[in-house]
Structure formats: structure tokens, C-alpha cells
């Protein structure tokens with residue numbers, strides 16, 4: 001009787017464990033960031049007051065031809081067609097504050113390194129990460145954590161426009177491959193595209209600490225095709241760069257090009273047996289930008305109100321196709337890492353918990 005009773009408890013425990021341990025289809029995660037891309041343009045398209053302002057938009061006639069419609073749903077689709085045709089119908093989008101769906105950063109800095117630290121580690125750290133200086137990150141990113149798993153060793157890579165990422169991912173400690181800034185790609189066997197991309201790195205303008213995003217995308221995309229990583233992080237920078245310069249036309253064009261990168265990436269992913277219906281794409285930004293003065297969109301940081309307001313998107317086999325989230329709700333930047341790790345079924349401790357809508361409740 002006692003034995004049967006114990007057996008009964010064991011079976012109940014196993015069943016409970018089986019039920020609570022959801023089995024995910026996700027085997028690969030691709031994380032994409034667009035530096036300082038505002039939620040305002042993601043959800044409402046080109047801003048009418050900025051697109052008309054001669055100070056920020058030299059040729060508003062041709063820009064309006066590309067990105068303007070009086071209908072906000074049409075307008076955002078003109079700017080980000082992949083986001084609104086594919087993610088909005090097959091995945092989930094968070095952060096439309098006009099519908100009280102909120103995403104905020106939890107760090108108090110509202111600039112890049114603190115934002116990327118929060119995205120990649122799942123916990124804000126205002127004590128150690130309070131500048132954009134290239135100091136090695138004392139915190140462990142989810143990329144490093146994945147790379148520590150025997151099954152994922154050397155299956156993690158990052159391609160970034162900004163040259164600060166070797167410090168943010170702490171490559172010396174983590175051993176994660178990070179190709180950033182003016183780094184050429186050093187592989188054992190380079191194909192013709194990689195040779196050309198390496199050549200272009202030294203022949204195109206270097207924008208301070210960043211390279212043009214097209215180089216980052218194609219280097220990362222070639223790596224994906226050639227090396228089949230399980231976790232790939234691509235970080236683009238031009239949106240932030242052109243916003244600081246006050247060039248709204250180039251800011252919008254960069255957002256539009258990046259949307260096309262996403263389309264190329266997802267089309268390829270869904271054509272490959274290793275990736276098709278086994279890959280989750282997560283897209284977000286490191287910080288918001290201002291919106292309280294005509295030129296506030298150019299700036300961000302502690303002194304600029306509302307720069308903690310951001311957005312996120314998730315597309316993948318475990319995320320229900322509920323599209324744009326319109327319920328009154330609050331999410332945070334620190335949830336990105338835990339969401340990725342939950343979908344990969346790798347244990348992970350962080351301040352931010354997985355986005356429940358994205359991983360299934």
C-alpha cells in the first residue's frame with residue numbers, strides 16, 4: 001500500500017513536471033536591434049511635423065512620396081513593410097503607447113551601453129554601466145550563457161555596426177565571436193561575398209565608431225549561411241547616427257533598409273531545414289528618443305524626457321500570431337534575454353522574466 005502510494009506520488013510529480021515544462025519548437029534565436037529607433041515611427045510611421053520641417057528634411061516632397069499616407073496604418077506599412085505585413089500577421093509587436101501598450105527600459109541612463117547591457121543580460125546595472133566607454137562588461141550576457149552550454153559551444157555569434165560590442169559581450173571572458181566596427185571577417189575559407197565585404201570595410205566611410213549597417217548585415221548573413229549558428233545577434237546603428245545628425249530623411253531610409261534586411265533574413269530562414277519553423281526572431285532597440293520639442297527626436301539620455309520608452313517584436317514558432325498588442329500592458333527591456341533563453345529551454349536568472357505572451361502562458 002505504501003509502495004503504491006509512493007508510486008502514485010512519483011507519477012503525479014512526473015506528470016506535473018511534464019505539463020509545466022512546455023516543449024518549445026525554437027532551436028535558434030536571432031536577435032536584431034535598431035539603435036535608438038523610436039516607437040513613434042514603428043507604430044505611426046513618418047512623423048508629420050518632422051517630415052515637413054525643412055531643418056530636418058531637405059527634400060520632403062520625395063520623402064513623402066516614399067513614406068507618407070494620411071492613414072496611419074498605411075503610413076507605418078510604407079516605412080516598415082516586413083514588420084507590418086509579416087510580424088504583425090504572424091508574430092507579436094509590443095509598445096504602441098497610443099493604445100497604452102507600454103515597453104520601457106529599466107536602467108536610468110537612456111543611452112546605448114546601458115541599454116544593450118539590459119537587453120543582453122536581462123538586468124539593468126546603473127552602478128557599473130554608466131557610460132559608453134569600451135569597458136569590459138562585468139555582467140554575463142545570455143550570449144555568453146548560451147555559449148557555455150556544450151550543445152551550443154561556438155554556435156553563438158554577433159555582428160554589430162558599433163565597435164563597443166566586444167566590450168559589452170566581454171569577448172575576452174565569454175569567447176563569443178563578435179565582429180564589430182572596422183573588424184574584417186576572419187574565416188578559414190572566405191567566399192567571394194565575404195572578400196568583397198572585407199574590402200568595402202576599408203573603402204566606405206567609417207561613421208565615428210560605427211560602420212554602415214549594410215556591411216554588418218551582409219557579413220552576418222553570410223556567416224549565418226556558412227556557419228549555421230544557433231544564436232545570432234545583429235545590431236544596427238544608422239538610425240541613431242542619422243537622428244543625432246538631425247537628418248530625418250536618412251533616419252527613415254535606414255529604418256526602411258533595415259526592415260528589408262529582416263525580410264531577406266526571414267525569407268532565407270524559412271527556406272532552410274535547420275531553421276524553418278525552429279527559429280525565433282526578436283527585434284528591439286536600446287533606448288527611445290525625445291518627443292517634447294521640435295528637435296527632441298534627435299536626442300536621448302537622462303535629461304531628455306521619455307527616452308526610456310521603447311518597443312519590441314517577436315516572430316517564431318512558439319509565439320502566437322496575435323500581432324500588434326493593443327491591450328493596456330507594461331513590458332520591459334530586461335525581458336528580452338529571459339524570453340530568448342526560455343524559448344531555447346536554457347535555465348537563466350535575470351531581473352526580467354520572459355514575455356508571457358511570446359512564450360505561451
Ligand SMILES: [Zn+2]
Nearest residue numbers: 036240244300
Ligand atoms: Zn545615440
